[in-house]
Amino acid sequence: MPIRTARPSDYQRVIHNVNDWWGGRQMSQMLPKLFFVHFCSTSFIIERDERIIGFLIGFMSQTHSQEAYIHFAGVHPEYRKQGVGRTLYDQFFSTVQSLGCNRVRCVTSPVNQQSLAYHLHLGFQIEPGSAQNDSTSYHLDYDGLGEHRVLLFKHL
């Protein structure tokens, strides 16, 4: 599956789809263009028939030199369960590993059960928080009032 690094000109093609790809949740404000300008070498795009069908925005941590962070990843609903997400994540893992990283982190909302199941399937573990939803431990108000998050990490 052809994959390439992201570039600024991808932004408009991605941002218009983000809310739809997240099932109508308002997500686009969490993805400003700066990610397509300053994090290109660790962010990836997959296209088919000149359409972007998957993207991953990630970066190396400036605070923790052996850690990397996945900020956003999404796959066009018509192209899910075909290995697009796995290809994006594997490319990110190998890229940041070659830069000296041995741990990848990301966060997801406790309401995004699909994202949670997907990350657990890919080998991520949950960092225990102060609150519990069914069997999932999460961090209350992590991203601001009412913005609870499940913190995930994976050893490379």
Ligand SMILES: CC(C)(COP(=O)(O)OP(=O)(O)OC[C@H]1O[C@@H](n2cnc3c(N)ncnc32)[C@H](O)[C@@H]1OP(=O)(O)O)[C@@H](O)C(=O)NCCC(=O)NCCS
């Ligand atoms: C989560 C998402 C990126 C997965 O993309 P995808 O292209 O469907 O994933 P893949 O087909 O590459 O699946 C990779 C593996 O995960 C598994 N998988 C995919 N979706 C899954 C899910 N919801 N729950 C559990 N496992 C899942 C696949 O079976 C596959 O397993 P295998 O490689 O062992 O056979 C996609 O569903 C999506 O864009 N969701 C909406 C946005 C979102 O929530 N993003 C989360 C990160 S911010």
